[in-house]
Amino acid sequence: AQKVTQAQTEISVVEKEDVTLDCVYETRDTTYYLFWYKQPPSGELVFLIRRNSFDEQNEISGRYSWNFQKSTSSFNFTITASQVVDSAVYFCALTGSGNTGKLIFGQGTTLQVKP
């Protein structure tokens, strides 16, 4: 069975602090894909990143960075110098090697960035 766990339900930080959102996944597939999405209050899920299981390089995009570690089945997301606009619910998701069209989402982490 596939599963994604985001143990942090809610995180509150003050603007300019760095914050890391944790994601741990379970899968028996050797080929799989991991995703992060952001859901602002408007409701739309905004795609942030896709990573396949063969690419363990960490990635940085502006203030966002992702740390993928297969050894610990984790795909953590760090926001550097957080801003109020980063306040949202963040979801980690997984899809396996089978072409099912199905994303397994974690429960989400609500990030509140206070001015």
Added chain:
Amino acid sequence: EAGVTQSPTHLIKTRGQQATLRCSPISGHTSVYWYQQALGLGLQFLLWYDEGEERNRGNFPPRFSGRQFPNYSSELNVNALELEDSALYLCASPRGRGRTEAFFGQGTRLTVV
């Protein structure tokens, strides 16, 4: 390029009625996913349509159904509405088949009273 569009934004129905939700994918995309986001239950996969065919469905009863039209837009129908069907229904348009990133619409907020 227009993103994924969903209509209506909000829908209020009475228990037992039917609801129809609509989705237009990104131009050039041929697949559509439907997800339900109910309070306390997270995001759950409902249906996948590709090239007009239903390719996969999640663990939902048959009263959740849909279709995809020749222009790749899609409808989600929920029959015999129950109170627990109240949720945000999100449509997504994947860049390609299966494991690529999917771009989501803003959703339809369905409230069953």
